[in-house]
Amino acid sequence: MAIHTPQTEAGRPLGRRERSKQRVKHAIYTSALTLFAEQGYDGTTIDQIADRADVARGTFFNYFQRKEDLVTAWAEGRSERLNSIMEESLHATDDVTVHLERCMAALAQLNEAERDITPVMLEAWVKAGRPLHEEPYTASIFTTIIELGKRQGRVAPDIDSEQVGHMLRDCYLGALYRWSPQDEGKPPLHVELRAILRVVLTGILGYREPR
CATH class of the missing domain: 1.10.10.60 (Homeodomain-like)
Incomplete structure (x- = not known):
């Protein structure tokens, strides 16, 4: 990259x-x-x-003062690229689901396009404690999208947008950690992220018991 x-x-x-x-x-x-x-x-x-x-x-x-600063540069570069994609997306008058799908697809592309280096840098990023100390930029983007959905009337008004933003970030990182080891037979990251988004948008209950 x-x-x-x-x-x-x-x-x-x-x-x-x-x-x-x-x-x-x-x-x-x-x-x-x-x-x-x-x-x-x-x-x-x-x-x-x-x-x-x-x-x-x-x-x-x-x-670079330290080798670890290269990890920071790597993470910041990804943040800038995702922000650029989503800034353009959010100027469009698309439905909230389109923005969420576009964000998940962009996250998948960032990682899948650099399959050889992403696992190495992700491990270094975690070892350096970056997930705990860096600004959770993906959560902020998801929060912005959920807020837009509330204004569109597509997301329930009592939903805490920031909480959902962090939940989606947690789901993304969990999927990324599972995908990172290069094991054969593992589904592509974009497939798993799309599946996660489907569950978030539709829920897990197949039926509701009568009251």
Whole structure:
């Protein structure tokens, strides 16, 4: 996955020096992810990353203070990509179910498109305690969608949107953790996320007992 490298700052094109710095940072980041996929996060050293990126060891620390900062960059890049997709989606006048389906599909695509690196980075993300300390951006997006559904009259008005947002995030992460190990016969992530969403939207009771 390419690290986010904006080409403008405050509405102005980046100068040659800034473009050069962006290229170096990008080279370090992509070299690190390649090595993580090849030999694991724990098995990769900063020296190896610098060597693969063809920079001095000290140059690495000009852009990342610790190896763990690469995990943060990875997570932030995914957050930016999902926010971009959903920001465009939420400008459309679609039904709440369409927005939820689009969000789940986008989450699946983020992971399935990078099948070789996602399990490695996910494990490093968990080991670093990021799920407990980072802003739960997926929960925030789900919360926004549920709020929209309430305004549409499609979601019950007494539903706690934030609670549902966190529930959907928990379901997503649980599915992601189960999918992450590359075992044969496992259903694709997008299939499981779609199944989870169906249960959330329709419930689990097949009938109601008469009162």
